[in-house]
Amino acid sequence: MTPSFDLIVDAENWPPEDELLRVGGQAISSSLATLGLESSDAFCLLFTDDAEMQALNTQFRDKPSATNVLAFPAAASDAGFLGDIALGQETVFREAKEKSIPVIHHIAHLVVHGFLHLQGYDHQTEAEAEQMESLERLALQNMGIADPYEGDQQ
Secondary structure, eight states: OOOOEEEEEOSTTSOOHHHHHHHHHHHHHHHHHHHTOSOOOEEEEEEEOHHHHHHHHHHHHSOOSOOSEEEEEOOTTSTTEEEEEEEEHHHHHHHHHHHTOOHHHHHHHHHHHHHHHHTTOOOSSHHHHHHHHHHHHHHHHHTTOOOTTTTOOO
């Protein structure tokens, strides 16, 4: 089943919308398969800039800085809607360049990461982080994307 999500692009320099729809759909489909789920509630995928990410991060997390991805799970009473995932253009592109990976692969990773947050996963403890990273690796491997944590210092 093709995942149902709204795509909002409100910043320049992202890949074309059809490519974002494709990689977003693949990332969610792969995440669902990794989690053993057949479908998901609808959600929104926002491609914005670092200024908006800083505003969101400040408003909702009291962290006055831009970040690569934010996930906002919907309230339990909001049946049929999973939540929102937002990505910040400048940070995403900078990180991809620093890691020497294609931007589209980094986008896929961050969509998987955000989707796992919407499914209730977190990385506040080392055990949670290990579980979440393992799921991310599997979902990305199913897409033919290399381990995003390879070479990271533990």
